[in-house]
Amino acid sequence: MPLAAGWLLRHSVVMCLLLHSLVLMTCCFHHAATSCSKDCYCSESEATGKTVRCSNLQLTEIPTDLPNDTRRVYLDFNLFTAVPANAFAGLPHLATLDLSHNELSQLEPGAFRGLGASLQFLDLSSNKLVNFDPEAFEGVRAQANLTNNPWHCDCSLQMALPRVDLEAASLTGIVCQTSDPADIGVEGLAFLLAPEIDLCVITKKTTDVAMLVTMFGWFSMVISYLVYYVRANQEDARRHLEYLKSLPQGSRQGKSEESSTISTVV
Ligand SMILES: *[C@@H]1O[C@H](CO)[C@@H](O)[C@H](O)[C@H]1NC(C)=O
Ligand SMILES: *[C@@H]1O[C@H](CO)[C@@H](O)[C@H](O)[C@H]1NC(C)=O
Numbered sequence: 001m002p003l004a005a006g007w008l009l010r011h012s013v014v015m016c017l018l019l020h021s022l023v024l025m026t027c028c029f030h031h032a033a034t035s036c037s038k039d040c041y042c043s044e045s046e047a048t049g050k051t052v053r054c055s056n057l058q059l060t061e062i063p064t065d066l067p068n069d070t071r072r073v074y075l076d077f078n079l080f081t082a083v084p085a086n087a088f089a090g091l092p093h094l095a096t097l098d099l100s101h102n103e104l105s106q107l108e109p110g111a112f113r114g115l116g117a118s119l120q121f122l123d124l125s126s127n128k129l130v131n132f133d134p135e136a137f138e139g140v141r142a143q144a145n146l147t148n149n150p151w152h153c154d155c156s157l158q159m160a161l162p163r164v165d166l167e168a169a170s171l172t173g174i175v176c177q178t179s180d181p182a183d184i185g186v187e188g189l190a191f192l193l194a195p196e197i198d199l200c201v202i203t204k205k206t207t208d209v210a211m212l213v214t215m216f217g218w219f220s221m222v223i224s225y226l227v228y229y230v231r232a233n234q235e236d237a238r239r240h241l242e243y244l245k246s247l248p249q250g251s252r253q254g255k256s257e258e259s260s261t262i263s264t265v266v
Contacts (some may be wrong), residue, residue: 016054037063048072049093062087072096076123079103083136085110091118098123100145108159109135124149124164125173131156141165146173152257154180155200161192168192181206 036042040054040063049071056077061082067074071093080102088094095118104127112119116139127151144166151157151230153176161171172193176186181202186194 035067037065037067040066042067049095054078055098066091069093072098074098076100076102081128082106082108083110083111086113087111089114091115094118096121099127100124101126103128105129107132107136109133110138111136112140113138115142121145134160137164137166139165141167142170143167144170144173145160146170147175149174150173151191152179152180153186153199154176157191158199 030064037052037054039057039059040052042050042052044050048070050067051072051074052066052072055074056216059075059078060080062075062080062205066088068090070091072095073091076098077100081104083099083104083106085108088097090116097112097115097119100123104124107129107222112122119140119142122140122144124147126148130145130152131154151174153174155172161174164171172190174191176189176191179186179199181199184197184199184202186197186199189256
């Protein structure tokens with residue numbers, strides 16, 4: 001009786017392993033048949049089209065094998081640091097792109113090229129974005145989530161904002177963490193909601209002041225050199241005069257007189 005039970009147990013373990021590999025194999029075949037990106041999970045529905053989920057896979061580079069009929073792609077919670085140019089150019093139907101919770105600090109010019117007509121929602125929240133090149137968003141009119149990034153508000157960011165076509169409300173997600181000039185009071189504020197602050201004018205003003213200070217420094221150096229030069233020459237001339245005066249009285253007296261004039265001058 002215990003022998004039979006042992007046999008049954010061993011067999012069931014083997015059966016279980018067999019079944020497991022069978023399931024894995026069908027999974028793989030299914031994967032290949034639906035042409036999904038490697039490691040990602042694809043699904044399709046009438047209403048939303050093809051959805052590709054590549055969340056939380058420790059990916060460091062944007063997959064290049066996303067199916068060309070993808071409508072939604074979730075690339076959140078990975079380790080991307082940059083979006084290269086044309087990263088999604090082969091996806092003419094892409095409507096939702098989730099790149100949130102990555103390490104993105106750089107969006108290269110043309111990063112979202114080709115998505116202008118289709119993209120409706122772009123999630124870039126919870127990344128490491130400090131600044132951006134407006135050419136990264138060329139033609140993209142989507143609603144974007146730009147919150148939870150360490151935005152550095154300066155003149156270049158101010159210049160970049162009017163050049164993006166993103167839905168205007170999205171830009172309120174740019175909350176300044178640091179600024180240049182610092183301590184101007186925009187930290188913690190949504191940059192768009194502080195329209196009275198013109199970081200470019202302030203920067204220009206501070207450079208003007210710096211120029212003035214430098215010029216004043218140079219000017220005072222030149223003046224003090226001139227004053228020194230004139231005084232030294234005066235002294236020389238006076239000494240020379242004294243020397244001439246003392247000539248007929250002999251050199252000894254002249255010398256003592258000379259030293260006395262020096263002491264009075266000093
Ligand atoms: C996707 O690629 C296939 C084969 O390369 C092509 O036949 C199809 O038209 C493409 N679909 C889109 C939407 O570009
Ligand atoms: C934007 O992203 C943040 C954090 O990832 C989230 O809490 C917030 O709900 C998002 N906002 C929108 C409008 O999706």
